[in-house]
Amino acid sequence: MGESFKTHRVIGMAVDPIHVGTGGGRLGRVDQSIVRDPVTRVPKIPGSSLAGVYRAYAAMAKQKYPDCAGQGQPNKQGKGGHCGKPDCPICTVFGFARSAGGGFAGLAAFSDAQVLFFPVATREGPVWISCPGAMRLAEADIDELTDAAVYRSKGGQSLNLGWLMLPVKQFPQPNDGLKRLESTVPAYLSERIALVSDKLFSHIVNSNLEVRTSVSINPETGAAEEGALFTYEALPRSTVLLWEVISKNPTHFKVGDAAVSAVKDMNDVSKVVEAAHSYLECLGVGGMGTRGMGRLRVLSFKAIPQQPAAPQEQTGGA
Numbered sequence: 001m002g003e004s005f006k007t008h009r010v011i012g013m014a015v016d017p018i019h020v021g022t023g024g025g026r027l028g029r030v031d032q033s034i035v036r037d038p039v040t041r042v043p044k045i046p047g048s049s050l051a052g053v054y055r056a057y058a059a060m061a062k063q064k065y066p067d068c069a070g071q072g073q074p075n076k077q078g079k080g081g082h083c084g085k086p087d088c089p090i091c092t093v094f095g096f097a098r099s100a101g102g103g104f105a106g107l108a109a110f111s112d113a114q115v116l117f118f119p120v121a122t123r124e125g126p127v128w129i130s131c132p133g134a135m136r137l138a139e140a141d142i143d144e145l146t147d148a149a150v151y152r153s154k155g156g157q158s159l160n161l162g163w164l165m166l167p168v169k170q171f172p173q174p175n176d177g178l179k180r181l182e183s184t185v186p187a188y189l190s191e192r193i194a195l196v197s198d199k200l201f202s203h204i205v206n207s208n209l210e211v212r213t214s215v216s217i218n219p220e221t222g223a224a225e226e227g228a229l230f231t232y233e234a235l236p237r238s239t240v241l242l243w244e245v246i247s248k249n250p251t252h253f254k255v256g257d258a259a260v261s262a263v264k265d266m267n268d269v270s271k272v273v274e275a276a277h278s279y280l281e282c283l284g285v286g287g288m289g290t291r292g293m294g295r296l297r298v299l300s301f302k303a304i305p306q307q308p309a310a311p312q313e314q315t316g317g318a
């Protein structure tokens, strides 16, 4: 039978601000807030959102667009919708909805994308902050840090992170995980990494999100709606995110009564997923795409050793 799944860790950087909205929730002074982790309050991109854009872009790459790309509902004439065939790379990898004969959950599953490095303005120019909780996701474990300090490779007196002034302390012992991350991100970023505690990280990220003001446009007149000024928040450009993709072993699954023929092994599944990455960089994720938001550049896509337990996952199915 062989292994049942393989996990790839993906590290990507926001080329534009990214707005993945909660669907209207007002938060403080912001009209359109973004999705946050319920425990840490740090913004994230839900795995379900990633699954949706990966599906659409992989379908473009495999020329299965638009029928197999979307939610899968056929039109009024019963045409279109997911083909649901065992030789379709999109329907087998991302799943399909079928009223007759049941659906298929899909061979790929996506974790939420979490913030790994977050850009903050300081009097010395931008620095990118991270924290023990975020580093752990990248297997770069560091000890807990005390709350009221910023840790950098070079010492110093004090540094402001946004409006917050903190004493500077020396990094904890550099570890292999952090070195690996430094070689993944651009040099201008790796030279400007600073660490803070988990608690302070959440606080600083939430105080330094991009907040923009925009105007609703009436689609009929093309003019601004009266009183339609609204604010929305976004992860700023150059935020680094981390997410995981699980590729399941196709030989363990059947589509209807048939073996999956579109992909023969877990490598094939991950290749279908990976084909979406160039589109992700051009077309992006989340809302406000027409306002120049959402493009996400994948910096690394690497298989990681089997973990004892699968992370919380979101299937690619509709």
Ligand SMILES: [Zn+2]
Pocket (backbone or CB within 6 Å): 064, 068, 082, 083, 084, 085, 088, 089, 090, 091, 092
């Ligand atoms: Zn299909």
